[in-house]
Amino acid sequence: MKIEYRAVVYDATQHGEHGQTAFFDSVRGLASGTWLSGCTAGKTKHHHEGRIRVSRSRDDAVSWETLPWEFEKQLDGIPGSLAGAEMVEVEPGRVLLFSTWFDRSDPERPLFDPETEGILRSRMLVCESTDEGDSWSDWREIPTPGLTGCAMTGPIVQWPNGTVGFNFESFKEFDDPTPVEPGAWMLLSEDGGQKFDRLFEVARHPESLLYYWDQRLCPGSAEHEFLAMFWTHNRAEQRDIRVHFLRADIKGDRSESLPVETLIPGQIAAPQLLADGRILAFVVDRDRPGTLTLWESGDDGTTWTDRLTVHTHDEQALLSQGSGKENVDFAEFWEDMGRWSFGHPTLARAGADRILATWYAGSPECMSVHSAMIDVTD
Secondary structure: OEEEEEEEEEOHHHOOHHHOEEEOOOOEEOOOOOEEEEEEEEOOOOOOOOEEEEEEEOOOOOOOEEOOOOOOOOEOOEOEEEEEEEEEEEEOOEEEEEEEEEEOOOOOOOOEOOOOOOEOOEEEEEEEEOOOOOOOOOOEEEOOOOOOOOEEOOOOEEOOOOOEEEEEEEOOEOOOOOOOOOEEEEEEEOOOOOOOOEEEEEEOOOOOOEEEEEEEEEEOOOOOEEEEEEEEEEOOOOEEEEEEEEEEEOOOOEOOOOOEEOOOOOOOEEEEEOOOOOEEEEEEEOOOOEEEEEEEEOOOOOOOEEEEEEEEEOOOOOOOOOOOOOOOOHHHHHHHHOOOOEEEEEEEEOOOOEEEEEEEEEEOOEEEEEEEEEEOOO
16 A cells, blocks of 8 residues: 555645634545545634534645635524534535534533533534535534434445435433433435434444444445444443444344454544455554554454554643553543544545545644545555
C-alpha cells in the first residue's frame, strides 16, 4: 500500500475564529466523480455555536473548496449546534446529508453532564441537494422512537438494492437520573431516504458492561450484510479495550450476535470491504505516538495486520491516551474527548484499488480536515 497524494480538505486557518476547530469529518464520492466532505466547525470542539461545513472536489480529491452554504441551526425557534455531516447519493444527482442537532438554549450547558452522565437533548436531521452541494433543502427530522440521548455515528450505509441505513447511538438525556443503557442502532429506509421506518439494533451489551461506541459500518458482500467496528469501553474496569468487529445482516430487527474483540488497539475504526474481498480498517490509536493506521484482514476479520501508517500525531490530551490507562472515571473520558486534536478516521472506495481517507488533525486551538488518496494494491 502507498499514499498517492495528500490534501487539506478544510483549512481551518482560512475560516476565522468561528471555524478554527474542525472535526467530525466525512467523505462521499458521487456518480459524477465529484467528492463531497463534511465536518463540524466552531470556535472550539463541541462549541454551543458549532455549525457544519461542506467541501467539494472535482479533480479526484487533489484540491478542495469549502462551499458557502449556511445550514440552519435553529429548530422551532430554539438555538442549537450541528454535529457531523454524513452524506449519501440515493440516486444520481440526489444527495442526502444527515446531522445531529443539540439543544443550545442554555449556552453554558456542556454537551455532557458529568453528574448524570447524560447528553444534551438532540434531534436527528436530514436534508438534500440536487446540485452537488451548492444548495440544500430545509431540515427534516428522523424520529428515533423510544430512544433518547441520540447522536449520529459514522457513514451512511447503502446496499446495491437501494436500502439506506442511518447509524446512530443512544445514551440518555442531560437531566435523566436513571442508569445509562447505551446502544448502537440503525434506521433503515427502502424508499430512497423518504422514510426511515425500520429500527435495527446493531449492538447492545445485555448488562451494559461493555459500551460499543462510535460504530462504523459498511456493506458486506452478501445482499443484506454489513461489517461494523466499534470503539469499545469496559465500564466495570474503567478502561478502553481493543477494537471490536461484527459481521451481520439486516434481515431481522437486531443482530444475532455481539461484536467480537480483535487484536487492534485504538478507538474509532472505520471498515471498508475491497473488491477482492479484503477488509480494511482505518483506526485511530492514542498511544504514544498517536497514529492513524490502515489495518488489513484477508480472512473475513479473523486476523488483522497493520499495513500503512497514514498520520502520526503528538496528542495534547493526556488522561485517556496511551497503553495501560485504567481506572479512569467515565466523566473524565468525556472531558478528555473535548481536548483531542486528531482522529475521526473515514474511508471511501475510489475504484477497485484505491481508497480515499479523511481525518481531522492540528492543535487544540486550530484543527483542519485532511485527506489521502491511497493505492491499496496487495
